[in-house]
Amino acid sequence: MDNLPLYTKQQLALRNGQDKPEIWVALKGVIYDVTESRLWRNGKHYEHWAGQDLTEELFDAPHTETVFEKFEAVGKLFV
16 A cells, blocks of 8 residues: 555545546545445445545444455545
């Protein structure tokens, strides 16, 4: 995972399912492609929006971060 490309928050924000066809979210500095997930259609998952860092929002989720293991890591968030 060390060789993943770096993306800025602005680049991540474009992968929101609206501006570009990709649907990406970040968690703990890693960006995941959730485009194929039926739960992220149109870039929205319940009250969460794609193209963002969801690390802080995970605390309120009914699941743990292991749910991201089924998605491909496509980059790292440059902060």
